[in-house]
Amino acid sequence: MEVKREKLRALSPLTEPGSPEHLRIRQLRARDLLRGDLDDADLAEHVEQAVLTTRLDKLLNWAAANSLFPLTFGLACCAIEMIAAVGSPRNDQARYGAEALRASPRQADFIILSGRVSIKMAPVVRRLYDQMLEPKWVMAMGACSSSAGMFANYAVVQGADKFMPVDIYVPGCPPRPEAVLYGFTKLQRKIMDNADQGWRRRYDAYGTEEWARGGPRSEPSPEAAKAYEDARRSVEELRQSGEPSLA
Numbered sequence: 496m497e498v499k500r501e502k503l504r505a506l507s508p509l510t511e512p513g514s515p516e517h518l519r520i521r522q523l524r525a526r527d528l529l530r531g532d533l534d535d536a537d538l539a540e541h542v543e544q545a546v547l548t549t550r551l552d553k554l555l556n557w558a559a560a561n562s563l564f565p566l567t568f569g570l571a572c573c574a575i576e577m578i579a580a581v582g583s584p585r586n587d588q589a590r591y592g593a594e595a596l597r598a599s600p601r602q603a604d605f606i607i608l609s610g611r612v613s614i615k616m617a618p619v620v621r622r623l624y625d626q627m628l629e630p631k632w633v634m635a636m637g638a639c640s641s642s643a644g645m646f647a648n649y650a651v652v653q654g655a656d657k658f659m660p661v662d663i664y665v666p667g668c669p670p671r672p673e674a675v676l677y678g679f680t681k682l683q684r685k686i687m688d689n690a691d692q693g694w695r696r697r698y699d700a701y702g703t704e705e706w707a708r709g710g711p712r713s714e715p716s717p718e719a720a721k722a723y724e725d726a727r728r729s730v731e732e733l734r735q736s737g738e739p740s741l742a
């Protein structure tokens with residue numbers, strides 16, 4: 496009895512079979528790959544189709560941006576709107592990998608400040624932030640958490656960035672669920688180290704500030720003047736290096 500052995504490559508093309516009945520062929524092709532029976536051309540084509548190269552930090556950032564764990568937390572009326580953005584059928588945050596809300600800050604890495612922050616509540620919010628996992632991210636949802644909104648009084652903090660870092664601001668009173676999801680996608684790009692440019696840099700609009708145009712407040716603070724000069728210098732360096740967006 497003579498046993499003849501030949502490669503499966505001659506019987507089936509390298510492209511994937513189109514029907515489930517060819518599962519056995521795919522299994523035998525995988526066996527050939529593990530045995531090392533693929534020739535140079537087939538191996539090069541397989542590597543081109545199945546292998547992706549990247550950096551470890553980019554892979555980690557991509558995974559972190561698509562697997563955030565928000566904190567189950569709400570402050571005021573915007574918290575009800577946040578529910579519509581996170582768990583409603585029409586606007587489902589699960590599409591972006593952030594539907595698993597955690598009831599403990601030690602299991603969360605993303606907090607949405609949904610509502611006004613009173614002076615009494617600020618230390619509590621800061622404690623929750625300090626207990627969250629690193630790296631952690633903050634979204635100020637609505638006008639009240641972003642800049643106190645209509646509550647320009649002694650009882651409300653005039654912006655959450657007064658006592659904790661904020662990564663993304665979503666204006667509105669209240670913001671629509673679409674605006675919250677848009678802000679969330681911008682936060683994802685920031686996590687993946689591909690943050691959107693601010694509008695002054697995007698449109699090369701440095702110098703349009705009121706104090707820079709000689710307006711009523713034409714004397715900026717030393718910190719603001721230094722930040723302005725640093726921004727202008729970075730834009731000039733990018734333009735000289737041939738940045739396409741500043742051409």
